[in-house]
Amino acid sequence: MNLWGTFRIALRALSRNKLRSSLTMLGIIIGVGAVIAMVGIGQGASASIQAQISNLGNNMLIVFAGSSNTGGTRGGFGSGTTLLPEDITAIEQECSAVKAASPVVRANGQLVFGNQNWVASSGIQGTNEKFPEIRAWPMAAGEFFSEADVRNATRVCVIGKTVADNLFAGSDPVGQTLRVRNLPFRVLGVLSVKGQNQFGQDQDDTVLVPYTTAQKKMLNITHVQAAMVSAISAAATFTAEKQITDLLRQRHKLSGNQENDFTVRNLTDVAEAADQSSKIMTNLLASIAGVSLLVGGIGIMNIMLVSVTERTREIGIRMAIGARSGVIRRQFLIESITLSVVGGIFGVLVGVGASIIISKTLNWPTLISPVSIIASVVFSVLVGVGFGYYPARKAAALDPIEALRYE
Amino acid sequence: METQVTAQIHQATDALHTTSLISLVHIHKTYMMGDVEIHALRGISLNIQRGEFVAIMGTSGSGKSTTMNILGCLDKPTRGHYYLDGEDVSKLSRDELADIRNRKIGFVFQGFNLLSRTTALENVELPMLYLGLKPAERLKRATEALEIVGLSDRMHNMPNQLSGGQQQRVAIARSLVNHPAIILADEPTGNLDSRTSIEVMDVFQRLNEERGITIALVTHEHDIAQYTRRMVVFKDGKIRKDEPVGETRSAREELKNMPLIADEDDEEDDE
Numbered sequence: 001m002n003l004w005g006t007f008r009i010a011l012r013a014l015s016r017n018k019l020r021s022s023l024t025m026l027g028i029i030i031g032v033g034a035v036i037a038m039v040g041i042g043q044g045a046s047a048s049i050q051a052q053i054s055n056l057g058n059n060m061l062i063v064f065a066g067s068s069n070t071g072g073t074r075g076g077f078g079s080g081t082t083l084l085p086e087d088i089t090a091i092e093q094e095c096s097a098v099k100a101a102s103p104v105v106r107a108n109g110q111l112v113f114g115n116q117n118w119v120a121s122s123g124i125q126g127t128n129e130k131f132p133e134i135r136a137w138p139m140a141a142g143e144f145f146s147e148a149d150v151r152n153a154t155r156v157c158v159i160g161k162t163v164a165d166n167l168f169a170g171s172d173p174v175g176q177t178l179r180v181r182n183l184p185f186r187v188l189g190v191l192s193v194k195g196q197n198q199f200g201q202d203q204d205d206t207v208l209v210p211y212t213t214a215q216k217k218m219l220n221i222t223h224v225q226a227a228m229v230s231a232i233s234a235a236a237t238f239t240a241e242k243q244i245t246d247l248l249r250q251r252h253k254l255s256g257n258q259e260n261d262f263t264v265r266n267l268t269d270v271a272e273a274a275d276q277s278s279k280i281m282t283n284l285l286a287s288i289a290g291v292s293l294l295v296g297g298i299g300i301m302n303i304m305l306v307s308v309t310e311r312t313r314e315i316g317i318r319m320a321i322g323a324r325s326g327v328i329r330r331q332f333l334i335e336s337i338t339l340s341v342v343g344g345i346f347g348v349l350v351g352v353g354a355s356i357i358i359s360k361t362l363n364w365p366t367l368i369s370p371v372s373i374i375a376s377v378v379f380s381v382l383v384g385v386g387f388g389y390y391p392a393r394k395a396a397a398l399d400p401i402e403a404l405r406y407e
Numbered sequence: 408m409e410t411q412v413t414a415q416i417h418q419a420t421d422a423l424h425t426t427s428l429i430s431l432v433h434i435h436k437t438y439m440m441g442d443v444e445i446h447a448l449r450g451i452s453l454n455i456q457r458g459e460f461v462a463i464m465g466t467s468g469s470g471k472s473t474t475m476n477i478l479g480c481l482d483k484p485t486r487g488h489y490y491l492d493g494e495d496v497s498k499l500s501r502d503e504l505a506d507i508r509n510r511k512i513g514f515v516f517q518g519f520n521l522l523s524r525t526t527a528l529e530n531v532e533l534p535m536l537y538l539g540l541k542p543a544e545r546l547k548r549a550t551e552a553l554e555i556v557g558l559s560d561r562m563h564n565m566p567n568q569l570s571g572g573q574q575q576r577v578a579i580a581r582s583l584v585n586h587p588a589i590i591l592a593d594e595p596t597g598n599l600d601s602r603t604s605i606e607v608m609d610v611f612q613r614l615n616e617e618r619g620i621t622i623a624l625v626t627h628e629h630d631i632a633q634y635t636r637r638m639v640v641f642k643d644g645k646i647r648k649d650e651p652v653g654e655t656r657s658a659r660e661e662l663k664n665m666p667l668i669a670d671e672d673d674e675e676d677d678e
Contacts, residue, residue, distance in 0.1 A: 005536060016524040317520045320481065321581070322509020322537045324502045400481050404520065 006327060010334035013311075024303045025343035028383065031293030032347025032376045033354060038289040039372040040355035042282025044365035049275045052197075057135040058099070059231040059268050061240055063091070063248070065223065066261035081223040082261045085211070087251055088227045094247055097240035099232045100130040103224035105214040109181035111207060113167040120163055122206035124180060126214030127228070134230040142174035142189025145210055153212035157185040160204035161193045180207060181218055237268045286372075293376070296343070297383035304336050304391035315395050316403025329396035336388025337381060344380030348373050427490070428588055428621055429455040429478065434487035436473050436644075447473040448484070449644040455589070455623060460615040462632035462652070463625045465641030472593075474641065475625050479512055479591050480504045492588045509537050513582025517594035519574040521566040527553065527577045528562040534585045552580035556610055572603035579610055583620075590614070592624040596631055602665060608634040609658035634658055 014021045065083035085103050092101040105126030111118045128150045132138060145156045157178060164173050173187045185207075194203040215221050231240040241264050248262050308315070315328060323331075351373075355366040436448040448470045455461055465471040476482035477489060480496055483504075489497040496507055513534075514520075521530045531549040540548070553562055556576040566574050575595060582590050592611065596604035612634060614620045624635060632638050633656045640648035 002539065005539065009536065012525070012529070313520065314522055317522065318533070318537075319505065320479070320508060320514050320520075321534045322505055322585075324505040324537075326502070327537065401476055404481075404516065 003330070006330045007334055007338075010331050010338060013331065014335055014338060020303065020307075021339060024300055024339050025346065027296030027299035028293070028340050028343030028380050029296075029347040029350055031289070031296035032344045032380055033350035034289035034292050035286060035376045035379075036348060036351025036368065036372055037354040037358065037366075038285035039282060040351070040366040040368045041358060041364060042278065042285050043367040043369055043372075044355075044359065046275060046278040046282060047367050048365045049278050053268065053272070053275065056197075056267050057137070057228070057230065058133065059234050059237050060134065061229040061231060061237060061244070062104075062265045062267060063088075063227040063229060063244060064263045064265070065225055066263070080261055081221070082252055083224050083227070083248075084222065085224055087248060088224065090247060090251060091227065091229060091244055095240060095243035097231050097236040097243055099230045100134050101227055101229045102128045102130045102134055103211045104226040104228055105211045105219065105221075105224050106226075107181070107214050107218045109218070111163065111167060112179040112182075113173075113176065116167045116169070118163060118166045120160070120205045120207055121202055122160070122204075124207045124209060124214065124218070126209050126211030126218075126224075128211055130230075131208060131228070134228045137194055138192050140190045140192040141172070142187070145188055145208075150210040150212055153210060153216050155183060155185045155213060155217065156188050156210065158189045158191060158208040159187055160191050160206040160208075162202055162205035163207060164190045178207075180209065183217060185209065231268070234268050234272065237266050241266050290379075293379060293383065297340070297387045300336050300339055300383065301387035301391060303339075304332065304388055305394070307335075308332065308391045308395045311395075312398065312403045312406040315398050316400050316406065319398070319400035320404060325396040328398075329392045332392035332395045333385065333388050336392070337384035340380045340384030340388075341377070344377045347380065348377065351376075426456075427454040428457045428459075428492060429453070429623075430488075430490040431474075431477070432488040432490070434474075434477060434484040434489065436470075436477065436482070437485050446644055448477075450487070451644075451646060453639065453646065453649075455621065457621055458615070458619045459621055459623075459637060460611070460635045461623045461637045461639060462635040463623060463639050463641065464627060464629070464632055465647075466627065469641035470644040471625055471641045475591060475593055475623075478589075478623060479514060480507045509534060510585055511588040513585070513587040513590040515575065515578050515582050515590060515592040515595045517597040519566070519571070519578050519598070521574055521577055521581075523566055526563050526565060527558060527569065527580075530566070530577055531581045531584055534581060538585055548584045549580070552583045553577070555583065555614070556580045570603070571599050572606055575599065575603075575607050576610060579607075579614075583614070589621040589623060592622065594625055594627070596626070596628070602662075604631065605634075605658045605661055605665075609662060612658050 063083070066080040088101050088103045091098055103126070107124040107126070108119070109124060111120060129145060129147045132144050139158075140161065142158070144158055145154070149156050157180060159167075159173060159178070167173070167178065168176065173190055176187050177184050178187050179185070191204065191208075197203055211224060215224075229240065229244065231237040244264050245260065249260065252261055254260065318328060319325075352368055355368055358364055359366040431451055431453040434448050434451040435446070438445045438447060451470070451474060453474075463471050463474065473482070477484055480491070480499075481504075484497050487497065488495055491507065491511060496504065499507065508514075521527075522533070528546075528549050531552055532545045535545040535548060550559070550562070553559055556579050558573060558576055558580065561569060561573060561577075566577070569577065579590075595611075596607055599607060608631065611622055611624065615622050622635075624631070626632055633652060635652055636655050637651050638648065639646060
């Protein structure tokens with residue numbers, strides 16, 4: 001008796017009781033569907049957090065200047081004047097965990113080109129030539145300003161896509177002259193699209209100028225408000241944080257009990273934590289769904305056991321007319337595997353469908369990975385074998401005489 | 408001395424079982440019922456030749472069912488030898504016995520024992536499925552067997568759409584398809600009314616007479632045994648009587664003289 005023959009027998013036996021077969025499969029369908037949908041939701045969340053992390057920049061930290069304190073009125077982060085460009089240079093040169101650093105000087109003001117004017121929502125930012133590297137933000141057209149531009153405080157700028165769209169309306173901004181706070185700036189390039197940050201702010205609505213230019217020609221200051229720092233790796237952000245803190249305390253001559261006049265924020269840290277928690281969430285959802293798959297498997301075993309008892313006479317007949325025990329065992333095993341595999345396949349469809357519906361109606365990002373599909377189908381086969389083996393063995397061990405006599 | 412006698416008996420029986428289709432030699436069967444040992448068979452010897460039609464009779468507990476189970480290779484004797492078609496099958500393994508049942512024995516049961524929700528044709532095909540025959544061959548043989556029992560027009564009916572007599576005829580067709588050495592019928596008319604019983608006996612008689620098929624039939628009804636040609640009567644685990652049936656009744660003749668009950672076959676008189 002070959003396997004195909006046994007398979008045919010098993011299929012016929014299943015099709016003889018369609019309602020029961022489909023109800024049994026329902027357990028597996030729900031189990032597999034739940035696993036796929038849950039993992040889809042979890043991985044979707046994880047992927048969107050990953051996207052936000054890479055959006056932030058390369059293992060980025062931000063150093064804010066401390067708050068100013070004028071007669072008891074405190075000005076908030078960045079209002080202090082103690083953070084100097086030399087501090088930033090020192091951070092880059094002396095902290096081993098730091099790859100690059102750039103000062104940040106912020107200004108606001110109107111942009112004018114021809115008869116168009118615009119106020120960038122993300123403001124005018126003064127940085128140095130390391131900005132594209134630190135923020136992992138490549139150019140779409142033209143080029144970024146150079147170290148020489150920073151050194152010489154030249155009036156050049158790089159604009160975000162939103163600014164380009166609003167002021168230049170289709171024409172090429174590169175090489176044009178833009179008036180920033182009523183000063184002429186030559187546009188060197190346009191940044192690629194970055195999109196919103198996690199707070200919904202349009203990061204493309206910005207103008208970048210050398211920080212020296214912003215200091216001297218716009219704000220008339222010598223300090224900087226903040227610094228963007230890129231650590232050598234995600235893991236190194238913690239070391240970098242410590243090194244920067246130590247260095248700045250030393251440079252600012254703060255003694256043991258004096259408070260920091262600056263703040264270091266580890267952005268990667270926050271994002272990594274969010275990513276971690278979403279991964280934990282994924283695992284949690286998957287294991288809850290896994291439990292339902294297990295329950296589906298137990299359902300199969302239950303039904304198969306009932307089925308063996310109920311079909312004792314049938315087993316007796318089959319044995320009497322010459323079915324070997326092995327053939328009987330295989331028949332019942334194939335029946336349970338068929339239930340679980342067919343259930344698994346429908347489960348995949350249900351899971352994928354549910355993911356699509358969830359992402360459409362709830363607007364949650366879902367990501368269906370082939371791994372979760374393969375894993376749940378493989379798992380449902382294992383469920384079929386695992387939970388079908390005992391009933392199948394029980395069927396094969398029946399004594400034909402007893403089985404024939406069974407009422 | 409005793410061993411010499413035993414050896415002589417063995418020689419004699421050896422000579423017999425080479426010619427007999429079935430040869431039971433000193434079969435004992437004991438069961439343990441809790442702590443009590445029950446002797447179901449106490450040294451049975453029986454030979455059945457090719458082409459015989461034997462009735463095995465006896466009250467319940469006489470050992471006839473145990474004998475039937477051993478003959479059908481569903482059970483093994485505790486002691487003694489069983490030669491079927493020249494082969495000693497009394498010591499075979501479970502799987503080997505399954506193969507013997509498949510190839511050499513056709514079963515017909517009191518309760519028909521057809522697979523429910525399975526057409527007559529598929530029921531008849533079942534033994535050939537386990538023999539591993541090709542679909543075309545299965546279909547050909549099953550169709551033939553159903554023709555022999557007169558059910559060509561009911562091939563695609565489910566058992567619950569057939570009368571008791573028809574179901575038993577499907578079971579007979581199923582017992583035929585692997586061309587067995589012997590058909591064992593265990594109270595085949597026990598669930599049937601008298602006319603249907605005679606119809607079933609007619610099928611058996613024709614198989615025996617026209618095709619030379621060997622049949623052993625267990626019954627406790629003396630009437631039914633009268634349609635066979637040899638009667639073996641069991642009592643207390645031994646053969647009490649083994650004699651030819653004096654005047655075998657012909658089911659065909661009796662059916663001719665019976666008043667026909669209209670469309671009896673179409674009634675669903677069972678289940």
